[in-house]
Amino acid sequence: MMxxxxxxxxxxxxxxxxxxxxxxxxxxxxxxxxxxxxxxGLSLNLIVGHAGLFNLGHAAxxxxxxxxxxxxxxxxxxxxxxLLPLSALTAGLFALMIARPIIHxxxxxxxxxxxxxxxxxxxxxxxxxxxxxxxxxxxFGIDRPQIFGWVxxxxxxxxxxxxxxxxxxxxxxQRLENSRFGRALNYLxxxxxxxxxxxxxxxxxxxxxFVIGAAWAGMVGNIxxxxxxxxxxxxxxxxxxxxxxxxxxxxxxxxxxxxxxGALLIIGLPELFRGFxxxxxxxxxxxxVAMMIFRTxxxxxxxxxxxxxxxxxxxxxxxx
Amino acid sequence: xxxxxxxxxxxxxxxxxxxxxxxxxxxxxxxxxxINFAHGDLFTIGAYLGLTLLTSLSLTDRLGPFWGxxxxxxxxxxxxxLVGALLERVAYRPLRESPRLSAxxxxxxxxxxxxxxxxxxxxxxFHVYPQDLLPKITxxxxxxxxxxxxxxxxxxxxxxxxxLYLFIQKTRIGTAIRAAAIDQGAARLMGIDxxxxxxxxxxxxxxxxxxAGVMVGIYYGQINFTxxxxxxxxxxxxxILGGIGNIPGAMVGGLLLGVIExxxxxxxxxxxxxxxxxxxxxAILIVRPTGLLxxxxxxxx
Amino acid sequence: MKRTLWGxxxxxLLLAGPVMAADGIKIGLMGPMTGxxxxxxxxMKQVLDLLAKAVNDQGGLLGKPVVVVxxxxxxxxxxxxxxxxxxxxxxxVAVVGTYGSAVSEATQNIYNEAKIxxxxxxxxxxxxxxxxxxxxxxxxxxxxxxxxxxxxxxxxMGAKKVAILHDNTTYAKGLADEAKSLxxxxxEVVFFEALTPKxxxxxxxxxxxxxxxxxxxxxTGYYPEGGLLLRxxxxxxxxxxxxxxxxxxxxxxxxxxxxxxxxxxxFLSAPLPKDLPSEGAKSFLSQFQTQYGSQPSSIYAxxxxxxxxxxxxxxxxxxxxxxxxxxxxxxxxxxxxPGLTGAISFNEKGDRVGEVYRVYQVDAAGNxxxxx
Numbered sequence: 001m002m003x004x005x006x007x008x009x010x011x012x013x014x015x016x017x018x019x020x021x022x023x024x025x026x027x028x029x030x031x032x033x034x035x036x037x038x039x040x041g042l043s044l045n046l047i048v049g050h051a052g053l054f055n056l057g058h059a060a061x062x063x064x065x066x067x068x069x070x071x072x073x074x075x076x077x078x079x080x081x082x083l084l085p086l087s088a089l090t091a092g093l094f095a096l097m098i099a100r101p102i103i104h105x106x107x108x109x110x111x112x113x114x115x116x117x118x119x120x121x122x123x124x125x126x127x128x129x130x131x132x133x134x135x136x137x138x139x140f141g142i143d144r145p146q147i148f149g150w151v152x153x154x155x156x157x158x159x160x161x162x163x164x165x166x167x168x169x170x171x172x173x174q175r176l177e178n179s180r181f182g183r184a185l186n187y188l189x190x191x192x193x194x195x196x197x198x199x200x201x202x203x204x205x206x207x208x209x210f211v212i213g214a215a216w217a218g219m220v221g222n223i224x225x226x227x228x229x230x231x232x233x234x235x236x237x238x239x240x241x242x243x244x245x246x247x248x249x250x251x252x253x254x255x256x257x258x259x260x261x262g263a264l265l266i267i268g269l270p271e272l273f274r275g276f277x278x279x280x281x282x283x284x285x286x287x288x289v290a291m292m293i294f295r296t297x298x299x300x301x302x303x304x305x306x307x308x309x310x311x312x313x314x315x316x317x318x319x320x
Numbered sequence: 321x322x323x324x325x326x327x328x329x330x331x332x333x334x335x336x337x338x339x340x341x342x343x344x345x346x347x348x349x350x351x352x353x354x355i356n357f358a359h360g361d362l363f364t365i366g367a368y369l370g371l372t373l374l375t376s377l378s379l380t381d382r383l384g385p386f387w388g389x390x391x392x393x394x395x396x397x398x399x400x401x402l403v404g405a406l407l408e409r410v411a412y413r414p415l416r417e418s419p420r421l422s423a424x425x426x427x428x429x430x431x432x433x434x435x436x437x438x439x440x441x442x443x444x445x446f447h448v449y450p451q452d453l454l455p456k457i458t459x460x461x462x463x464x465x466x467x468x469x470x471x472x473x474x475x476x477x478x479x480x481x482x483x484l485y486l487f488i489q490k491t492r493i494g495t496a497i498r499a500a501a502i503d504q505g506a507a508r509l510m511g512i513d514x515x516x517x518x519x520x521x522x523x524x525x526x527x528x529x530x531x532a533g534v535m536v537g538i539y540y541g542q543i544n545f546t547x548x549x550x551x552x553x554x555x556x557x558x559x560i561l562g563g564i565g566n567i568p569g570a571m572v573g574g575l576l577l578g579v580i581e582x583x584x585x586x587x588x589x590x591x592x593x594x595x596x597x598x599x600x601x602x603a604i605l606i607v608r609p610t611g612l613l614x615x616x617x618x619x620x621x
Numbered sequence: 622m623k624r625t626l627w628g629x630x631x632x633x634l635l636l637a638g639p640v641m642a643a644d645g646i647k648i649g650l651m652g653p654m655t656g657x658x659x660x661x662x663x664x665m666k667q668v669l670d671l672l673a674k675a676v677n678d679q680g681g682l683l684g685k686p687v688v689v690v691x692x693x694x695x696x697x698x699x700x701x702x703x704x705x706x707x708x709x710x711x712x713x714v715a716v717v718g719t720y721g722s723a724v725s726e727a728t729q730n731i732y733n734e735a736k737i738x739x740x741x742x743x744x745x746x747x748x749x750x751x752x753x754x755x756x757x758x759x760x761x762x763x764x765x766x767x768x769x770x771x772x773x774x775x776x777x778m779g780a781k782k783v784a785i786l787h788d789n790t791t792y793a794k795g796l797a798d799e800a801k802s803l804x805x806x807x808x809e810v811v812f813f814e815a816l817t818p819k820x821x822x823x824x825x826x827x828x829x830x831x832x833x834x835x836x837x838x839x840x841t842g843y844y845p846e847g848g849l850l851l852r853x854x855x856x857x858x859x860x861x862x863x864x865x866x867x868x869x870x871x872x873x874x875x876x877x878x879x880x881x882x883x884x885x886x887x888f889l890s891a892p893l894p895k896d897l898p899s900e901g902a903k904s905f906l907s908q909f910q911t912q913y914g915s916q917p918s919s920i921y922a923x924x925x926x927x928x929x930x931x932x933x934x935x936x937x938x939x940x941x942x943x944x945x946x947x948x949x950x951x952x953x954x955x956x957x958x959p960g961l962t963g964a965i966s967f968n969e970k971g972d973r974v975g976e977v978y979r980v981y982q983v984d985a986a987g988n989x990x991x992x993x
């Protein structure tokens with residue numbers, strides 16, 4: 001079983017590495033978008049899928065990461081890629097600040113608060129808060145990322161940057177999922193009272209998931225800013241949060257392959273539907289409902305995990 | 321001071337409409353624990369259907385302005401209720417036993433579909449209700465300018481909300497709805513047909529949303545296919561503010577949100593008014609985690 | 622069962638793929654076909670389809686038919702960047718569009734690197750043409766030009782206390798800022814704030830505006846909000862005159878507000894086709910009327926049409942579709958072309974030159990009357 005998955009991942013990697021050679025620039029750029037949303041989806045998956053927190057304001061953290069990179073790069077000319085950790089830090093700190101008082105809210109109340117935070121951030125950006133966000137115009141003239149003097153400019157080059165970042169993310173998040181931290185999150189998602197009873201500090205773990213997810217989204221914001229070279233508040237609307245949320249649930253919340261597939265569908269389908277002209281979004285809506293009805297738990301839901309006990313002897317000892 | 325009272329009436333008028341839409345969110349949520357994100361689009365459909373009925377049947381010519389508008393509202397309510405029931409059957413019933421967030425995504429998909437379907441049918445241009453459906457009289461009350469239509473709209477929404485409240489509290493069917501909201505399993509054991517209750521909720525909620533659409537059309541004149549998204553989000557906020565699942569809560573939440581927005585715009589900043597409203601909402605939720613009138617219940621798993 | 626359904630879905634996806642266009646000169650159209658500004662984009666497409674048909678009926682360009690390839694930018698920068706990449710890979714020689722300034726900006730680099738001429742039709746933000754991009758042009762004037770004319774009009778009205786209301790979009794904010802700085806020393810700006818677009822109740826804002834007691838209100842936003850403001854202002858019995866930017870130029874403004882509320886409203890605009898003496902504009906309007914059953918509602922759609930006509934003219938004059946030659950021609954030798962919206966020439970930045978803006982006033986019957 002494990003081997004098959006490994007081969008699947010390997011085959012996928014080969015196909016992905018070869019993709020830019022086969023596809024035209026447009027499709028490569030579609031894949032870039034898929035890649036960015038896949039990372040955003042994975043970061044949100046930690047919050048929604050693992051910790052079970054209903055977050056519909058993830059675009060706020062994405063925005064803060066993007067604006068951190070844009071402001072520091074355009075004012076102080078610090079290369080954007082160096083700003084990756086800083087984007088993560090500001091987004092994470094912001095998440096920590098706002099999540100602390102609200103983390104105890106029940107599901108749907110948390111949902112509206114996260115929507116509210118998303119809107120507050122967007123409105124603040126539009127109104128040129130602190131005079132540094134450029135208001136509705138946004139910030140322009142952001143540098144392209146450089147790696148050892150090599151400027152990443154074409155979509156094909158961004159493709160490797162984004163998908164490499166995605167692979168690292170998948171690798172790290174898979175480790176995280178199976179760590180003590182990941183298991184604790186799943187426990188408290190399933191039964192918070194029982195988790196609390198088993199000595200898991202639930203508020204602390206929820207907060208950690210929130211902060212890590214937000215920080216990761218901030219890093220995607222950094223790459224987005226460098227890729228577009230201009231960012232404006234309309235790129236971080238409530239609709240973006242909805243897209244991220246949808247791709248997580250549609251793909252299969254809590255499941256990494258599910259989220260990757262979700263990103264492919266949610267970003268890819270509207271592009272495929274371009275042939276329908278004005279009707280493309282209507283058809284996309286129908287497709288969303290249909291996919292949800294046919295696969296109620298998401299398309300690739302997380303499989304229940306099985307852990308083998310280390311040795312049979314341990315099982316015998318456990319008996320009274 | 322005059323400005324204060326003027327802004328208060330401004331806020332209450334908008335709040336009345338938020339409250340009517342919020343009722344649809346809260347009723348569906350009360351029974352199904354589902355945030356029906358497509359509810360705002362049912363409101364849009366109400367506004368568009370109202371316009372079609374108005375222009376094709378020329379109701380106000382036949383029945384006079386008042387009864388014409390009442391008949392129009394009733395017909396729009398009926399049609400939107402049917403759309404709501406259909407939506408429940410197609411998009412939500414297959415997901416009733418599945419994880420709750422799956423149904424939310426289905427609702428989002430339905431919302432995208434409905435608003436774009438309206439665009440494809442009616443076109444993307446703004447549509448406009450005929451002017452002067454109701455007499456344009458502005459009452460001058462101690463220096464306050466109150467357009468008559470605005471007073472009527474607030475009154476109509478209060479009447480409908482009270483009627484709904486009495487229906488839920490005093491009738492057998494209303495009792496069944498409340499029972500199903502508390503515990504579906506137990507309600508079933510008591511002989512309540514929960515499927516029918518859910519159907520009923522999906523008739524009443526959208527009907528109220530539909531009539532709100534017609535009211536917005538008559539009063540503001542301008543309707544467009546994306547308006548459901550804006551109003552829907554506001555109404556959802558209102559429902560949460562009052563305590564979602566709680567009918568008086570939706571009314572209080574709606575009116576309060578309208579007033580908060582008007583006051584925020586008047587005394588702090590117009591551009592920041594939505595952010596101010598959200599800040600107040602968050603502050604209220606930190607103090608009262610289940611909204612103003614919400615029940616204090618532990619997290620259900 | 623499930624497999625069949627998935628199969629059907631996959632098949633429908635394949636069928637939805639782009640239909641390959643026949644051989645010809647491809648001109649791209651990038652506009653918002655879905656989303657909040659869908660009415661603008663859809664009308665841009667109507668105008669271009671009509672004009673392309675006229676060109677093809679007369680034998681096409683350089684002996685080849687003209688094909689309009691339209692892509693949806695959704696009114697959103699990210700979608701627009703994808704639309705631009707897609708147009709670039711479909712072999713278009715030039716692109717008309719798009720509406721929003723921030724949306725155009727997200728695509729400028731893509732077209733420039735792909736050497737595709739872009740003629741924007743509604744993106745009036747000043748900085749778009751300040752980057753020295755060789756292939757960027759626009760048929761709409763810039764915000765500074767509009768701000769200048771607006772301030773002239775306000776001065777003419779003799780107002781000393783002016784309120785400026787914008788809606789925090791790139792365009793409206795830019796125009797509002799421009800007007801504010803130009804008004805300095807000439808009149809006092811007693812109110813400067815932004816409303817939230819897409820709402821319907823602006824009474825709270827009007828009440829606050831009224832308290833500031835301006836003699837004239839300059840609204841720089843778009844017609845849906847403009848119409849509602851006028852209507853609700855009348856219901857408040859507040860007679861202050863309003864003046865709007867060119868985004869309020871739309872017959873739907875009168876439909877929304879009603880004739881009575883609109884009467885006396887002034888706005889700035891490029892001359893409407895009906896006020897142009899040129900035969901081209903008149904015949905275009907009558908063709909549009911016969912084809913689609915109504916007059917074009919948006920001036921930006923007509924400006925997109927001008928972009929298309931400029932391209933056809935330039936390609937014809939140069940005798941090739943080579944972007945460098947066409948761009949050089951447009952920059953230097955292209956002078957006083959009779960456009961649908963008046964004479965068109967470009968300066969070295971690609972901006973349209975000449976006095977484009979006029980002041981219009983709405984009369985009691987809801988007609989737009991050109992002011993001398």
